[in-house]
Every structure is written in structure tokens, then in C-alpha cells.
Amino acid sequence: MKALVKQHAEPGLWLMDVPEPETGPGDVLIKVLRTGICGTDLHIRSWDGWAQQAVTTPRILGHEFVGEVAAVGADVTDIAVGDVVSGEGHLVCGKCRNCLAGRRHLCRSTIGLGVGRDGAFAEYVALPASNVWVHRTAVDLHVAAIFDPFGNAVHTALSFPLVGEDVLITGAGPIGIMAAAVAKHAGARNVVITDVSESRLELARKAGATLAVNVSRTDIAAAQRQLGLKEGFDIGLEMSGRPEAMRDMVDNMTHGGRIAMLGLPAQEFAVDWSKIVTSMITIKGIYGREMFETWYAMTVLLEGGLDLTPVITGSYGYQDFDAAFDEAATARSGKIILDWTV
Numbered sequence: 001m002k003a004l005v006k007q008h009a010e011p012g013l014w015l016m017d018v019p020e021p022e023t024g025p026g027d028v029l030i031k032v033l034r035t036g037i038c039g040t041d042l043h044i045r046s047w048d049g050w051a052q053q054a055v056t057t058p059r060i061l062g063h064e065f066v067g068e069v070a071a072v073g074a075d076v077t078d079i080a081v082g083d084v085v086s087g088e089g090h091l092v093c094g095k096c097r098n099c100l101a102g103r104r105h106l107c108r109s110t111i112g113l114g115v116g117r118d119g120a121f122a123e124y125v126a127l128p129a130s131n132v133w134v135h136r137t138a139v140d141l142h143v144a145a146i147f148d149p150f151g152n153a154v155h156t157a158l159s160f161p162l163v164g165e166d167v168l169i170t171g172a173g174p175i176g177i178m179a180a181a182v183a184k185h186a187g188a189r190n191v192v193i194t195d196v197s198e199s200r201l202e203l204a205r206k207a208g209a210t211l212a213v214n215v216s217r218t219d220i221a222a223a224q225r226q227l228g229l230k231e232g233f234d235i236g237l238e239m240s241g242r243p244e245a246m247r248d249m250v251d252n253m254t255h256g257g258r259i260a261m262l263g264l265p266a267q268e269f270a271v272d273w274s275k276i277v278t279s280m281i282t283i284k285g286i287y288g289r290e291m292f293e294t295w296y297a298m299t300v301l302l303e304g305g306l307d308l309t310p311v312i313t314g315s316y317g318y319q320d321f322d323a324a325f326d327e328a329a330t331a332r333s334g335k336i337i338l339d340w341t342v
């Protein structure tokens, strides 16, 4: 089968013929239909410091996908050939305290699909049945391909109750934009999102943000005044991993405000902890999705009319992966999809 492989420990990706994945009795073999390109994949393509310590070659990339079940192992009873499925990209140990308690998203020994084991940028991918999410209601294939990052957005946005609250999102990448759509759909009063990319801010407006603020030209305090906020934001969703965004967020929170932090900083940085203490702010780190509560929430949000199509800005055949990756690497694009059926 064709697969996009990190074949050598150097920048680049290689489209190659490789053997189909082997499956055991508890596994599902999936014919891949569409995949989403993630920042993780861009890091692995460019072979930066993170990728060099996280990935051993050769490795098939990719963790955001939708496909059709091609075969199931003898022990798999509730998934059938032909089912349309996505997959949870975090494979957990099943043995640690958190796994045993059903808190699988908190597993200490998570292995990432397309990072620590071969992934979904291929004509076929194999997964344990426990990681497979069956789409039991009709879903747009492009949207189904991005359930993994959509799950990051839902997990972050719904970390704290937000009905009627004023929400600040720093970072209008695809996950920030999806989080804006989720927060608005779920009943937030105002959703303010910040970035320095005008085209991404425009996508966020289309997705339902109340106000999309270019912080290279104006500041969040001005946005507060424009909306008539007097005491700051109730909920913060940090999606950029950038020190200045976190500092801006802390400066603009209400007393008792709550921050969910998904953006992964490249290195440690200073914040004014005295403000966090005296403003009595709660900070929660988010990694991945809750299995499978977040997946349930994603499905019902879409059934309830949540529209993610504004965030999908490009689609390429898998042979054109280089052009697709180049577009995904710009600061202008939303999600870029690879089609594995053309």
C-alpha cells in the first residue's frame, strides 16, 4: 500500500510502497478515506528538536483520519466491516491507576498514533477496537477526518462551565477557531479570539467568534471596552503556547477566572504568579481528549448544528502531499485535508 513515511532522520517525507499493517484478534483494519494534517506532522516533516527525540524512523505519519472498516479481528464484536470510523490517536496502557479508574486521557504511558507507532497517512491503518470511534450518524467526511483536533477543541472549551460567560481564546489556529465555534454554540455570551494572522481571524469570525482581535494592532483591554466588559473574562482558552499570549490572558481575567491551556510552549517562560494568586485564577492543562466522553460530545454537537466547515480551507490528493503540507505550514490556512481515495 501507499504510505507517507518518515523514512530518514532528516527533513522531508517519502511517499512509499509499504506492507499493509498486521492485525491481531482485538484489532480493526481501516481503509483510510481522508486525513487531516496536524502541527505534529509538520514538526515531524521539518525534523525539529521535538521530532528528533519523539520519533524513530522509519515511521508512517498521521493521526487525524476517517476511514471505512475493511476487516475486524476475531474478538471484535461491536464494529462491522463497512462502518465509517475515526480513531482516538492516543493508545493508553490500560494498567496504570488512571486507566484502571477509567480516566484514560490521564494515562502516564500514552503512545501517539503516527508518532510512537505507525499512523494513518496510508491506504490502511490498524487500531485496537478500543480506540475506534464508529460514526453512527451521517457526518461529512472532511469533518470526520478532523475529529482528533476537534476533540482537543471540545475538551478545552468544555473544561469549565461557560453558559453565559465571557470567553477569551488566545491563538486562532484551527483548534482555536473550532474552540470558538464550540464555545459560542455551547452558550458563551462573548467569545473573543486573538491572533496576528488576519486570514485566520477572518476564519474565526466565520466560525462564530464575537470579536476577532489582531493583537499586533490592538490589545485585549480595548476589546473588553468595545464589548462593555467591566471585570475581565471568566474563561480563558490558551491555544498558542506563546508567553506573551499567556501573560495577556492573565492580565485580562476576572477574579476567580479559569484558564484551560492546550497550547504547548516550546520552552519554559515566566509569568507574573502574583497576579495568578491575587486574582485567584485556576489553570488546567489539557492534553488529548477524554475517552470517550469528548467523542460523544463532538458527535452530539455536530448533530445539534455546530458547523465546522469554515475551518477546513484546503483538500489535496495524497500524491500532492508536499503542496498540502506547504499550505498547512503557512500561518494563513485552516485545516488541510488529504484525500486517500483519488
Ligand SMILES: [Zn+2]
Binding pocket: 037, 038, 039, 040, 063, 064, 148, 149
Ligand atoms: Zn493532530
Ligand SMILES: [Zn+2]
Binding pocket: 092, 093, 094, 095, 096, 097, 098, 099, 106, 107, 108, 109
Ligand atoms: Zn495507563
